[in-house]
Amino acid sequence: MTDKEYAKQKARIKKIIEKWHDVFELGQWDIVFYWTRVLNEDNPRVKAQVKGDWQYRHCTMELFLPMFEDNDDIEAERTIIHELTHVLLLPMAAKLDDDGADNHEYTCVSLTRAIIRAYQTSIDVQRHGK
Numbered sequence: 001m002t003d004k005e006y007a008k009q010k011a012r013i014k015k016i017i018e019k020w021h022d023v024f025e026l027g028q029w030d031i032v033f034y035w036t037r038v039l040n041e042d043n044p045r046v047k048a049q050v051k052g053d054w055q056y057r058h059c060t061m062e063l064f065l066p067m068f069e070d071n072d073d074i075e076a077e078r079t080i081i082h083e084l085t086h087v088l089l090l091p092m093a094a095k096l097d098d099d100g101a102d103n104h105e106y107t108c109v110s111l112t113r114a115i116i117r118a119y120q121t122s123i124d125v126q127r128h129g130k
């Protein structure tokens with residue numbers, strides 16, 4: 001990933017995060033973002049990962065920017081919303097076994113879909129008054 005590609009993806013994803021950070025009411029969280037230009041070593045299909053100490057409302061979000069290059073803004077936004085659900089659900093992610101981790105992931109996927117649908121419905125109502 002060149003410096004130019006890195007800067008382009010970082011700026012694009014940062015803008016999406018700023019949009020959704022307030023919607024998720026994460027102002028009391030201390031989220032440290034790590035922008036990487038390489039793929040995740042353990043799983044090269046991972047776009048981002050959230051880890052942290054929810055007790056202190058502190059977490060990190062590592063973003064593997066090469067994974068976003070082929071995503072349009074809608075797909076990138078879906079990923080960011082998904083990761084932000086992980087932030088909110090960090091207290092439920094502590095000490096999970098494999099089954100629990102799958103349940104947790106399912107919950108984040110389902111919430112992401114619901115949030116996107118609600119957001120889209122809200123836009124439709126604003127545009128068309130339905």
Ligand SMILES: [Zn+2]
Nearest residue numbers: 082086105108
């Ligand atoms: Zn996830």
